[in-house]
Amino acid sequence: MEHYLDDLRSLKLEVYELFRQHPDLLPPVLEALTKEQQRDLVRKCMHCILDAGYSPMFFFNTDFKKYFYLAELLSMIDLSTTVKLGVQYSLWGGSVMNLGTERHRKQYFEDIDKLRLPGCFAMTELRHGSNVAALQTEAVLDVATDEWVINTPDDGALKWWIGNAAEDGKMGTVFARLKVPAPDGSGAVDDHGVHAFIVPLRDMASHELLPGVDIRDCGYKVGLNGIDNGMLRFTNVRVARENLLDRFATVERGGKYSSPFTASKRFAATLGELTGGRVGLTTASVGVLKGALTIAVRYGAQRQQFGPPDGSEIAVLDYQSQQQKLMPMLATCYALHFTKNFLIEQYVEMKRTKDEELVADVHSLSAGLKAYTTGYTASALSICRECCGGHGYAAVNRFGALRSDHDIFQTFEGDNTVLLQQVAAMLLKRYKEQFSGAPISATYNYLRQWAADTLPPNPLVSHETDMRHLRDPAFLVRSLRYRTARLLHTAALRLRKHTRRLGSFHAWNKCLPHLLALSRAHIESVMLDCFLEGVNKCVDAECRKALKAMADLFALQRIQSDIIFRNDDYVAPEKQKAIQRLIEILCSELRSVAVPLVDAFSIPDHILRAPIGLASGQSDPYSAYLQSMGYAASA
Known part of the structure; x- marks a missing residue:
C-alpha cells in the first residue's frame, strides 16, 4: 500500500533522512520556545533544505508535483517551516514569476531561490482580507519622475499578517490600487483597480528599513510562531515604473495604461495565478x-x-x-x-x-x-x-x-x-x-445527468x-x-x-x-x-x-x-x-x-515524534512516553 500511495517515495526518504541527521532542527515538543527562537529554528530548516541541494523555486516553476509533495512532507516536521517555504516560494516567488514578465523572472529568480532575497506577499489589509478588490493601498504614477508612489491612506489600509515581513523580508509583492493621470489632461486620476508591485522594504546590505517603510511585528499568535508576521505602512515610497508586475497590464512612460483583458477578467487572471x-x-x-x-x-x-x-x-x-x-x-x-x-x-x-x-x-x-x-x-x-x-x-x-x-x-x-x-x-x-x-468541463460532467438523476x-x-x-x-x-x-x-x-x-x-x-x-x-x-x-x-x-x-x-x-x-x-x-x-x-x-x-503513510518515528503513536513502541508505548517525560524506566 505504501508503494501504491507514494510514487515519490525516494524524495520522502531523502527529506526525512536529512532531518534524522539534523535532529536539532526538529522543534522540541516539551520546551516552550519564544517566537524569536522558533523563527530562528525555521530559518535554519530553510537553509538546511537549500544546503542539501533542493531548489523549491525550481520545483515550483518546473516540477510542481515535487514542490507540493515537499509541503506535505514538511507538515509533520514543523508547520511553520511549511508555511515559511510557501510564503517565500509560492507567494513571493510565485507572484513575481507568474504575475511578472520574463524581465522580472531573469532579474529575481536565482536570488529568491537561494534565499538571498527573502520576500513577502503583501495583500491582506487590516480592514480588507478576502475582498481583494476593495484594498485601499495606493500606487500613483508620478509622470515627471516615472515612478510609482506607494501610500497607505489610513489605518484600515495597513498591510496586516504579512508573513516574512516582521524580520526577514527585503522586498515584497504589494497589492495596491494602480492610479495614473487621466489622459484628458484634466488633472484627474484614473483608478484601474488592484495590481501587484515589487516594493523594496529593507536595505540589501544593512537590512535597515528603507525611507517611508514602517514595519511592526504582529506578535504572538495562537500558533505558527515561527513565522514573522508583520504590519506594513507605506508613506510616499517610490519605486520604478518597471516594478509593476505587468504580465496582465502595462503602463507606458507618460501613464498610458493598457491590458488585453477587461478589468474583471484581468483581476480574475491575476488571482487565478495564485x-x-x-x-x-x-x-x-x-x-x-x-x-x-x-x-x-x-x-x-x-x-x-x-x-x-x-x-x-x-x-x-x-x-x-x-x-x-x-x-x-x-x-x-x-x-x-x-x-x-x-x-x-x-x-x-x-x-x-x-x-x-x-x-x-x-x-x-x-x-x-x-x-x-x-x-x-x-x-x-x-x-x-x-x-x-x-x-x-x-x-x-x-x-x-x-x-x-x-x-x-x-x-x-x-x-x-x-x-x-x-x-x-x-x-x-x-x-x-x-x-x-x-x-461543460470534465470535472462537472455529472451535471449533464441532471435530467436522469433527479427523476423521482x-x-x-x-x-x-x-x-x-x-x-x-x-x-x-x-x-x-x-x-x-x-x-x-x-x-x-x-x-x-x-x-x-x-x-x-x-x-x-x-x-x-x-x-x-x-x-x-x-x-x-x-x-x-x-x-x-x-x-x-x-x-x-x-x-x-x-x-x-x-x-x-x-x-x-x-x-x-x-x-x-x-x-x-x-x-x-x-x-x-x-x-x-x-x-x-x-x-x-x-x-x-x-x-x-x-503504517502505509510511512511517517518515520523521528518525524512523528508522538510517544503514544510510534511504530517502534506498539508493544509498549508507555516506555517511550515515560522517557519523553523524563521518567527513568523501572528495573
Whole structure:
C-alpha cells in the first residue's frame, strides 16, 4: 500500500533522512520556545533544505508535483517551516514569476531561490482580507519622475499578517490600487483597480528599513510562531515604473495604461495565478491528517480498557464507538489523498496548456478542496485527541501543537466560507450554461445527468437493501451526484425567487447555508470519483479490497448522515437502517487492517515524534512516553 500511495517515495526518504541527521532542527515538543527562537529554528530548516541541494523555486516553476509533495512532507516536521517555504516560494516567488514578465523572472529568480532575497506577499489589509478588490493601498504614477508612489491612506489600509515581513523580508509583492493621470489632461486620476508591485522594504546590505517603510511585528499568535508576521505602512515610497508586475497590464512612460483583458477578467487572471498556494495548503493539511490518524489509530490498537466480566481488557479500537469515530476519518483521509493527487495533476496540466476551461476548473476545485480539507482536518485533530484520552492532551503527543499551528489554514489563502461560495458560484454558472447549450468541463460532467438523476427515484431502488447493491459503485456515485444536483437545482430556484424581491446580494446572503452545503456536496462527489479511480488502478488484491471498503464507507456515511436522501425518498427507512448496519460492518472490517493502513503513510518515528503513536513502541508505548517525560524506566 505504501508503494501504491507514494510514487515519490525516494524524495520522502531523502527529506526525512536529512532531518534524522539534523535532529536539532526538529522543534522540541516539551520546551516552550519564544517566537524569536522558533523563527530562528525555521530559518535554519530553510537553509538546511537549500544546503542539501533542493531548489523549491525550481520545483515550483518546473516540477510542481515535487514542490507540493515537499509541503506535505514538511507538515509533520514543523508547520511553520511549511508555511515559511510557501510564503517565500509560492507567494513571493510565485507572484513575481507568474504575475511578472520574463524581465522580472531573469532579474529575481536565482536570488529568491537561494534565499538571498527573502520576500513577502503583501495583500491582506487590516480592514480588507478576502475582498481583494476593495484594498485601499495606493500606487500613483508620478509622470515627471516615472515612478510609482506607494501610500497607505489610513489605518484600515495597513498591510496586516504579512508573513516574512516582521524580520526577514527585503522586498515584497504589494497589492495596491494602480492610479495614473487621466489622459484628458484634466488633472484627474484614473483608478484601474488592484495590481501587484515589487516594493523594496529593507536595505540589501544593512537590512535597515528603507525611507517611508514602517514595519511592526504582529506578535504572538495562537500558533505558527515561527513565522514573522508583520504590519506594513507605506508613506510616499517610490519605486520604478518597471516594478509593476505587468504580465496582465502595462503602463507606458507618460501613464498610458493598457491590458488585453477587461478589468474583471484581468483581476480574475491575476488571482487565478495564485491558486498554487491553495494547492500547497491542501497537501500540507492532508499530511497533518495522516499524522494525526497514525497516532490515534496506533494508540487505540494497543490501549487496553475494560472488557467482559472475568476476562481480559480489550483494545479501545475494538469498541464500536471508537471504530465509528476513526474508521470513517481514515477512509476520508484516503479519499483526500487521491483527490489532492487529482488536483495536482489538473494544476500541472493547467500550467502546461493555459486552457481557459481548465483554469476555471482548477480555480474552483482548489478553492473547494482547500476549504474542505482544512476544515475537515481541523475537526479531525480534535476527535483524534479525544480518542487518545488524557494522553492525547499531553504536549509531547503533539495534538495541541498541531491543532494550534493548523487552525489558521482555515482562514489564510482564502477564508473557507468565502472559498466555498466561489465553488457554489461556479456550479451555478455551469448549471446555467448547461441548459443554454454551452459546453461543460470534465470535472462537472455529472451535471449533464441532471435530467436522469433527479427523476423521482424508483421505489424498488429506494427500498433495496441487498449488500451488493449498497456497495455497488454505480449506486454510491449516483447518490452523491444526485445530492449535488438536487442542491444545485433548488439553490438556483431559490436565488431566482429571492433576487426578484431582495436583489442579488441579499438573495445570495439569504441562501448562503444552502450554497455552502452545495459546495461541500460537490467536493465530496469529486472525492468519491477520485477514490474509486484509485481503487480501480490498484492491482494488489489485498490493498484493493481495503481501498474499496474505505471508499464504500466514505460514501455510505455521507448518504446515512444527510437528511436530503430521506426527505426526497431517495433512501427509504429500511434502506437507511441497512446502510447503518453496513457502516458498522465496514468499520469492524477496517479495524482489522487499520494499523497497516496508517503504517502505509510511512511517517518515520523521528518525524512523528508522538510517544503514544510510534511504530517502534506498539508493544509498549508507555516506555517511550515515560522517557519523553523524563521518567527513568523501572528495573
